[in-house]
Amino acid sequence: MESITERFKNQAISATPVAVRKICCIGAGYVGGPTCAVIALKCPHIQVTIVDLNQSRVDAWNSPDFKLPIYEPGLEDVVRQARGKNLFFSTDVDKGIREADLIFVSVNTPTKKSGVGAGFAADLNYVELATRRIAAVATSSKIVVEKSTVPCRTAESMRTILEANSKNGCRFDILSNPEFLAEGTAIKDLFSPDRVLIGSLQTPEGISACKSLADVYGNWVPQDRVLTVGLWSSELSKLAANAMLAQRISSINALSAICEATGANIDEVAFAVGKDSRVGPKFLKASVGFGGSCFQKDILNLVYLSESLHLPEVAAYWRQVVEMNEYQKRRFSKRVVDTLFNTITGKRIAVLGFAFKADTGDTRESASISLIRDFQSEKAYVNVYDPQVEHSQIWMDLSEASPSMSLDQIKKQVTICPSAMDACKNAEAVVIATEWKEFNNVDWEAIYAGMNKPAFVFDGRLLVDAEKLRKIGFQVTTIGRGERL
Ligand SMILES: NC(=O)C1=CN([C@@H]2O[C@H](COP(=O)(O)OP(=O)(O)OC[C@H]3O[C@@H](n4cnc5c(N)ncnc54)[C@H](O)[C@@H]3O)[C@@H](O)[C@H]2O)C=CC1
Numbered sequence: 286m287e288s289i290t291e292r293f294k295n296q297a298i299s300a301t302p303v304a305v306r307k308i309c310c311i312g313a314g315y316v317g318g319p320t321c322a323v324i325a326l327k328c329p330h331i332q333v334t335i336v337d338l339n340q341s342r343v344d345a346w347n348s349p350d351f352k353l354p355i356y357e358p359g360l361e362d363v364v365r366q367a368r369g370k371n372l373f374f375s376t377d378v379d380k381g382i383r384e385a386d387l388i389f390v391s392v393n394t395p396t397k398k399s400g401v402g403a404g405f406a407a408d409l410n411y412v413e414l415a416t417r418r419i420a421a422v423a424t425s426s427k428i429v430v431e432k433s434t435v436p437c438r439t440a441e442s443m444r445t446i447l448e449a450n451s452k453n454g455c456r457f458d459i460l461s462n463p464e465f466l467a468e469g470t471a472i473k474d475l476f477s478p479d480r481v482l483i484g485s486l487q488t489p490e491g492i493s494a495c496k497s498l499a500d501v502y503g504n505w506v507p508q509d510r511v512l513t514v515g516l517w518s519s520e521l522s523k524l525a526a527n528a529m530l531a532q533r534i535s536s537i538n539a540l541s542a543i544c545e546a547t548g549a550n551i552d553e554v555a556f557a558v559g560k561d562s563r564v565g566p567k568f569l570k571a572s573v574g575f576g577g578s579c580f581q582k583d584i585l586n587l588v589y590l591s592e593s594l595h596l597p598e599v600a601a602y603w604r605q606v607v608e609m610n611e612y613q614k615r616r617f618s619k620r621v622v623d624t625l626f627n628t629i630t631g632k633r634i635a636v637l638g639f640a641f642k643a644d645t646g647d648t649r650e651s652a653s654i655s656l657i658r659d660f661q662s663e664k665a666y667v668n669v670y671d672p673q674v675e676h677s678q679i680w681m682d683l684s685e686a687s688p689s690m691s692l693d694q695i696k697k698q699v700t701i702c703p704s705a706m707d708a709c710k711n712a713e714a715v716v717i718a719t720e721w722k723e724f725n726n727v728d729w730e731a732i733y734a735g736m737n738k739p740a741f742v743f744d745g746r747l748l749v750d751a752e753k754l755r756k757i758g759f760q761v762t763t764i765g766r767g768e769r770l
């Protein structure tokens with residue numbers, strides 16, 4: 286693959302690249318906010334305006350005490366340095382669009398809930414509305430950058446909409462620039478990305494637009510990390526990257542079931558396998574199942590794409606990655622019930638962690654939601670604690686997961702606690718669902734003293750020192766470790 290240096294050396298750019306002076310980002314969410322805040326920080330000569338229709342989100346980005354709408358290590362510091370200088374948050378979408386030379390479309394692309402492709406296809410309504418808004422209000426030419434994760438060839442639909450509605454001779458060049466940051470490490474990932482991928486049409490204008498965007502990243506990203514490809518390769522590479530990352534987790538989780546049945550230890554297996562430099566050690570941590578807003582959504586999107594292309598075997602292959610994840614979550618809750626003498630009715634279970642991973646307050650598709658729903662349906666009482674997730678978010682997620690229950694009914698079974706220690710008081714079992722470091726550092730002796738006996742710990746994250754806890758007196762069950770020695 287060509288790096289940006291090679292590409293521009295090898296191809297004459299007949300259209301002159303625009304030097305980007307003003308950027309607008311449509312969508313002030315987990316991607317738009319941090320990504321464009323970092324662009325503002327690294328490019329003081331560029332004015333960056335992040336716009337969103339959601340007033341309370343924008344207000345939070347603008348809050349005087351920097352109570353930002355998302356929790357992300359290092360983000361506050363970036364916003365503090367740039368906000369009010371060359372970084373602005375606003376609900377005036379039209380003004381943002383009109384003033385910009387380059388517009389990132391960073392809106393949500395959730396899985397469709399109804400209609401054709403429901404449950405699989407991406408809902409492109411938000412992308413289309415944003416694109417139509419650009420077409421409606423633009424009074425000068427723009428580079429429009431697809432930042433959202435979208436199905437292959439979405440850029441073509443965007444181009445058709447923009448060209449059909451273009452006025453006053455405005456030109457629109459469309460680029461694909463998918464985002465690879467992970468939550469919890471977003472700022473680190475943005476400061477030093479493994480790669481920045483830019484897809485463009487292979488026309489002189491497309492390549493020139495690509496160079497304009499590459500120059501923005503060139504302010505801090507080494508040139509050999511800026512990769513340029515065709516539009517469709519770029520769109521597909523994003524889906525492929527997430528599918529392959531999730532596939533590794535499902536593979537290790539599938540092996541964790543074998544470990545539990547045989548007495549092998551999944552950490553040892555992962556270590557041994559990961560030592561092969563062709564496999565590598567990262568992303569091989571067995572867990573209670575992957576969560577997050579994107580893995581499941583993007584794989585289902587790939588499944589839908591494969592089916593639409595009449596590739597049922599390909600679709601079935603990727604679908605299995607998601608099915609294995611569902612199996613892992615079910616298997617874990619069943620193990621809790623089985624271990625607690627086949628019934629948890631009336632028993633109190635402490636669930637430590639509600640976010641889908643540590644260092645984020647995001648709960649989208651979190652394994653905790655499925656676990657708590659399963660415990661509720663077994664008529665257990667659940668105490669939940671998470672250091673970052675808002676209580677209102679927990680109630681919203683649990684209500685959505687059990688639509689037949691009223692919030693009052695849910696609150697009779699579930700209590701949100703102010704600390705891990707409080708959550709574990711009088712519980713029969715502790716379930717570690719998120720790998721927050723603080724769960725390792727809690728006073729396990731004091732927790733043990735406050736629990737009913739026998740006291741059980743179920744470590745769904747391979748987080749705690751099982752031997753240490755056993756010495757205290759806990760019965761410990763760890764994902765991917767069997768009872769046989
Ligand atoms: N969350 C993540 O870590 C990553 C997400 N992505 C992708 O990035 C995209 C955005 O994801 P998130 O930032 O997590 O979503 P999000 O839901 O946090 O943010 C999207 C924002 O767009 C706003 N919005 C929607 N339509 C709008 C419109 N027409 N005009 C103005 N604002 C509008 C919404 O109000 C919302 O605040 C998705 O396609 C996702 O797949 C990609 C990489 C990482």
Ligand SMILES: O=C(O)[C@H]1O[C@H](OP(=O)(O)OP(=O)(O)OC[C@H]2O[C@@H](n3ccc(=O)[nH]c3=O)[C@H](O)[C@@H]2O)[C@H](O)[C@@H](O)[C@@H]1O
Nearest residue numbers: 464465466467468534568569570572575576577579641642
């Ligand atoms: O498109 C996206 O949204 C992003 O999705 C993931 O990022 P994210 O979901 O934020 O977080 P990950 O670190 O990938 O974790 C996803 C889930 O997998 C779990 N996981 C991760 C790694 C592992 O070894 N085992 C494991 O169970 C995590 O606990 C979490 O629940 C990708 O890592 C990003 O590159 C991508 O940009």
